[in-house]
Amino acid sequence: MTSADNQHPSPTSQRQAAYQAWAERLRRTKLEEQRFAAPPDEESDQPQSSDYWSPESLWRDSELTLAKEREAERVAQEREQQLTEALRILGLPAGSTLETVRLRYRELGEQLHADVNGDTSGAHAEKLSEVSAAYSIAKRLLGGPRD
Numbered sequence: 001m002t003s004a005d006n007q008h009p010s011p012t013s014q015r016q017a018a019y020q021a022w023a024e025r026l027r028r029t030k031l032e033e034q035r036f037a038a039p040p041d042e043e044s045d046q047p048q049s050s051d052y053w054s055p056e057s058l059w060r061d062s063e064l065t066l067a068k069e070r071e072a073e074r075v076a077q078e079r080e081q082q083l084t085e086a087l088r089i090l091g092l093p094a095g096s097t098l099e100t101v102r103l104r105y106r107e108l109g110e111q112l113h114a115d116v117n118g119d120t121s122g123a124h125a126e127k128l129s130e131v132s133a134a135y136s137i138a139k140r141l142l143g144g145p146r147d
Contacts, residue, residue, distance in 0.1 A: 019055075020055075023055040023058070026058075079141055082137055082141060083137070083138060083141045083142070085134070085137075086134040086135070086137040086138040086141070087101070087134075087138060089130060089131060089134035090104050090105065090108065090131065090134050090135065090138065091104065091108075092104055097142070098138075098139065098142040098143065098144050101135065101138045101139065101142065102135075102139075102144075105131065105132075105135040108128075108131045109128065109131070109132075112124045112125075112127050112128040112131065113128065
């Protein structure tokens with residue numbers, strides 16, 4: 001073996017060097033864009049330091065993006081659970097439309113209203129309150145107009 005064979009960099013160091021070169025090109029590009037761009041507003045939340053596009057800041061940005069995606073997924077699951085529970089209270093299957101929910105709410109409202117059924121104990125009033133809350137949640141989550 002010659003001494004030239006021993007001087008080849010390892011694949012890991014080649015990747016590191018390529019990443020560092022890429023990060024430096026990106027940083028220079030962003031600096032050029034900033035140099036020729038219009039001056040930022042005083043109220044801008046963008047940092048003015050030259051290391052704004054450093055590999056560390058890119059990593060932080062990607063971590064923040066992942067955290068936002070996880071939060072959005074958690075909120076979507078929570079909304080789906082709320083909708084499922086509201087539809088269960090209304091006695092409707094999953095996938096019901098807003099119009100179906102409205103019709104069911106009116107039907108239950110007529111059945112449970114004290115003027116119609118003559119209930120004096122308040123049991124129907126409590127159930128009507130629960131149905132009304134479920135309708136409000138379902139209407140909001142299915143995209144109905146807000147009252």
